[in-house]
Amino acid sequence: MSDCIFCKIVQGEIPCAKIYENDQVLAFDDIHPMAPVHVIIIPKKHISTLLDVSDADNEVIVDLVSAARKIAKIKGIAEKGFRTVINCNAEGGQVVFHLHMHVLGGRKLQDELG
Numbered sequence: 279m280s281d282c283i284f285c286k287i288v289q290g291e292i293p294c295a296k297i298y299e300n301d302q303v304l305a306f307d308d309i310h311p312m313a314p315v316h317v318i319i320i321p322k323k324h325i326s327t328l329l330d331v332s333d334a335d336n337e338v339i340v341d342l343v344s345a346a347r348k349i350a351k352i353k354g355i356a357e358k359g360f361r362t363v364i365n366c367n368a369e370g371g372q373v374v375f376h377l378h379m380h381v382l383g384g385r386k387l388q389d390e391l392g
């Protein structure tokens with residue numbers, strides 16, 4: 279998707295503070311963190327929303343969750359606790375229409391994404 283911010287990050291056209299990467303996903307610090315740890319995990323393949331994950335693509339959700347576990351350990355928040363969030367469509371708070379999972383932690387979380 280030529281006009282997608284997160285596709286541009288995957289392609290290296292927009293810089294990011296990379297935290298983790300494998301063949302399927304890329305994870306980077308959120309540009310406007312809502313907690314001491316706020317990482318965004320994206321599939322490298324463009325999928326607009328959670329609703330657009332096809333049965334053939336279901337593995338992408340496993341890849342995001344697997345990356346979230348790694349990131350929690352990399353960031354040192356695994357034991358204290360953290361939150362994963364996928365916003366979907368306007369009322370779900372989705373602003374960037376490239377599927378992504380937020381990983382939030384580093385303090386006691388309230389309703390930051392609500």
Ligand code: 5GP
Binds near residue numbers: 292365373
């Ligand atoms: P959403 O509201 O769509 O679930 O979350 C999108 C997230 O992407 C927001 O937390 C926002 O701060 C983050 N974001 C938007 N543009 C950029 C960017 O260019 N770089 C980075 N690192 N994060 C971004």
Ligand code: ZN
Binds near residue numbers: 325376
């Ligand atoms: Zn995209």
